[in-house]
Amino acid sequence: MNVARGALIRSAGIRRFIRAPLLHNSLSRPSSTSSNSTDHDSSIHANVSAPLVDHGGTHGLVTPLPQDSTGNDDQNDPSLKAMKSATYYHLERLAAQHGLELTAKHYGAVMKNCIRYNVPTEAFKTYNMALKAGIIPTARLVTPLLTYLGQVATYDAICKALKLYREISTAHPNSSLEDGTAGPNIHTYNRMIKMLLSSPREDRHTPLITSLVEDMEMRGIPTNSSFVAAAKIIVAMRQKRRFEDVLPVYRKERTFLDQTGFFDVLEEYCNISFVGNLDTPLITHYFSIVNDMRLQRVVITPQVYGLIVKHINTMVGKLAESGDRKQAAEAIPRLIATIRRVHDFLTLDASFSPTPILLNQLLDAYQRLGCFGDAYRLWDMMYMSGIYDQITVTIMLDACGYAHRLDKAREILRKVTRTGFKLDLQNWNTWIECLCRGGQFTLAQSVAFSEMSKHGVQPDIVTFTLLAKFAKKLNFSLDWLRRVESDYPQVYVELPEEIRNL
Numbered sequence: 324m325n326v327a328r329g330a331l332i333r334s335a336g337i338r339r340f341i342r343a344p345l346l347h348n349s350l351s352r353p354s355s356t357s358s359n360s361t362d363h364d365s366s367i368h369a370n371v372s373a374p375l376v377d378h379g380g381t382h383g384l385v386t387p388l389p390q391d392s393t394g395n396d397d398q399n400d401p402s403l404k405a406m407k408s409a410t411y412y413h414l415e416r417l418a419a420q421h422g423l424e425l426t427a428k429h430y431g432a433v434m435k436n437c438i439r440y441n442v443p444t445e446a447f448k449t450y451n452m453a454l455k456a457g458i459i460p461t462a463r464l465v466t467p468l469l470t471y472l473g474q475v476a477t478y479d480a481i482c483k484a485l486k487l488y489r490e491i492s493t494a495h496p497n498s499s500l501e502d503g504t505a506g507p508n509i510h511t512y513n514r515m516i517k518m519l520l521s522s523p524r525e526d527r528h529t530p531l532i533t534s535l536v537e538d539m540e541m542r543g544i545p546t547n548s549s550f551v552a553a554a555k556i557i558v559a560m561r562q563k564r565r566f567e568d569v570l571p572v573y574r575k576e577r578t579f580l581d582q583t584g585f586f587d588v589l590e591e592y593c594n595i596s597f598v599g600n601l602d603t604p605l606i607t608h609y610f611s612i613v614n615d616m617r618l619q620r621v622v623i624t625p626q627v628y629g630l631i632v633k634h635i636n637t638m639v640g641k642l643a644e645s646g647d648r649k650q651a652a653e654a655i656p657r658l659i660a661t662i663r664r665v666h667d668f669l670t671l672d673a674s675f676s677p678t679p680i681l682l683n684q685l686l687d688a689y690q691r692l693g694c695f696g697d698a699y700r701l702w703d704m705m706y707m708s709g710i711y712d713q714i715t716v717t718i719m720l721d722a723c724g725y726a727h728r729l730d731k732a733r734e735i736l737r738k739v740t741r742t743g744f745k746l747d748l749q750n751w752n753t754w755i756e757c758l759c760r761g762g763q764f765t766l767a768q769s770v771a772f773s774e775m776s777k778h779g780v781q782p783d784i785v786t787f788t789l790l791a792k793f794a795k796k797l798n799f800s801l802d803w804l805r806r807v808e809s810d811y812p813q814v815y816v817e818l819p820e821e822i823r824n825l
Contacts, residue, residue: 407432407436410433410437410442410445410449411433411445411448411449411452414429414430414433414449415452425453425456425458426458427453427458427459427461427463427464430449430450430452430453430456430458430464431463431464431466431467433446433449434446434449434450434464434467434468435467437449437467438467438468438470438471443468443471446467446468446471447468450464450465450468454490459494459505460487460490460491460494461491461494461495461505461506462491462505462506462507462508462510462511463505464491464505465487465490465491465511466510466511466514468483468484468487469484469487469511469514469515470514472484472487472518473514473517473518476518476521476522477523478522478523478524480518481518481519481522481524481528484514484515484518485515485531488507488511488515491505491506491507491511492506492507492538494506495507498542506542507538507542507544508544509539509544509545512535512536512538512539512544513550515535516532516535516536516550516551516554519531519532519535520532520554520557525561529558529561529562530558530562532554532558533555533558536551536554536555539551547579548579549579549580549581549583549584550583550584551579552576552577552579552580552584553576553580553583553584553585553587553588555572555576556569556572556573556576556577556588556591557587557588557591559572559573560588560591560592560595561591561595564595565595566592566595566596566608567608573588577615577619578619580616580619580621581621582616582621582622582624585612585615585616585621586626586627586630588612589609589612589613589627589630589631590630592608592609592612593609593630593631593634594634596609596634597634597635597637597638605631605657605661606661606664606665606668609631610668613627613668617674622674623672623674623675624675625675625677625678625680625681628665628668628669628672628677628681628685629680629681629684631661631665632662632665632681632684632685632688633684635658635661635662635665635688636684636687636688636691638654638658639655639658639688639691639692640691642654642655655692658692659692659694662685662688662689662692662694663694663697665685666685666697666701669681669685677710678710679705679710679711679712679714679715682701682705682710682711682715683712683714683715683718685701686698686701686702686705686715686718686719687718689701689722690718690719690721690722690725693725693726695722695723695725695726695728698718698719698722699719699722699731702715702719702735706738706739711739713746713747713749713750714749716735716739716744716746716750716753717749717750717753719732719735720732720735720736720750720753720754720756720757721753721756721757723735723757724753724756724757724758724759724760724761725760727760727761729757729758729761729763732754732757736754745778746778746780747780748780748781748783748785751770751774751775751778751780751782751786752783752785752786752789754770755767755770755771755786755789755790756789756793758770759789759790759792759793759797760793762797764790764793764794764797764799767789767790767793768790768803771786771787771790772803772806772810781811782811782814783814784814784817784818787804787807787811787814787815787818787822788818788819788822790803791804791818791822791825795825801825804822804823804825
């Protein structure tokens with residue numbers, strides 16, 4: 324079996340081990356405000372936890388919002404009491420009772436309360452009623468709505484955010500940082516750019532970022548920040564699709580990048596690189612960006628290495644799902660060379676100590692790509708350094724199973740158990756699978772029905788599903804299922820019906 328085909332088979336199996344680092348997470352000119360009084364489309368509020376209906380007393384809330392918690396001072400101040408409202412109905416009622424003239428401050432407070440209580444539909448209703456009352460939209464007024472829309476980040480949500488931006492931009496066409504007016508501010512632009520970068524319609528929304536940056540410059544809002552610099556580079560990368568063509572923009576903006584900005588650029592570089600037949604020189608440019616981080620004294624974190632390893636693992640998974648052997652034959656050797664060079668860079672980088680999570684990612688990449696020798700050498704280093712955990716052992720047992728190296732699997736188990744290391748359920752199930760792949764089905768049964776219990780771990784559905792799968796494949800008797808029924812009745816009843824009927 325060639326390497327590419329073997330890697331496809333390995334990646335198509337159960338993959339439970341990889342821990343990708345949490346990554347943080349990446350316009351047209353203003354139009355007329357004639358649509359201010361039009362309600363915003365409610366299609367983006369499908370996730371509202373308290374749906375609105377017309378019930379009277381609570382004015383539309385199936386699950387009433389918390390009662391306004393006003394103190395004695397608030398009871399004597401209608402304005403303060405109004406700002407604690409959580410529905411437009413309550414705000415309107417207080418204004419009528421006390422003859423209160425509502426201002427943007429009142430509407431904005433109610434909108435914040437609605438978003439806090441997860442009733443965005445009511446927040447948008449309040450905003451529309453404010454516009455009908457003649458309130459001029461400001462950045463502060465729409466901030467709660469932009470915050471919510473940024474969390475939703477669907478195509479419709481982004482379109483509504485763009486509409487809000489046009490409304491405040493049109494209302495304050497000449498605002499700038501110096502004159503202190505209420506037009507779009509740095510926070511408005513940051514929210515808008517972040518939403519556009521995450522848009523599911525990259526082709527439609529990415530070009531609008533350039534217009535936003537131009538508007539910032541026109542209003543005198545500083546654009547020499549890491550966030551804006553990263554956005555400019557990412558836009559250029561999405562438009563050019565080749566990093567060589569983006570170098571002029573990157574070299575101009577890189578001095579403004581901080582740790583987060585560099586990471587966003589690296590992530591986008593991976594997004595445009597790990598496609599097709601991987602023509603892009605992955606390592607060369609990736610680590611030239613990392614070197615720029617080092618030259619600018621930006622801290623290199625394990626996540627910087629974990630990012631490219633994560634994309635390699637994702638790419639191998641996609642190749643396995645596609646089943647395209649020709650593409651795999653072309654891509655997998657390149658991915659193997661890439662992961663080895665990442666390992667080399669990691670070994671030579673004395674600026675930090677790799678974490679178990681990062682090393683496990685690297686180990687899993689070797690295993691997915693069928694590089695058993697590389698994986699075992701890395702395991703040896705991790706074992707000698709004491710940097711390993713249950714996930715490490717699971718990955719290595721899985722690697723041994725696919726490589727048909729029961730001898731190495733037994734050696735790994737002897738080493739770790741000698742130090743008092745406790746195998747978890749995942750470890751035991753992977754050991755059983757490893758034995759089955761090595762043709763040791765009887766021994767796998769013994770582990771499931773005897774050894775696991777001796778070590779305080781009970782078999783589960785996965786345990787017996789694995790045994791059923793390999794019993795059928797290896798033409799072994801299924802009489803052991805009766806023992807599952809008698810010894811583990813709670814597990815037996817949860818087994819798929821097709822297994823219980825074997």
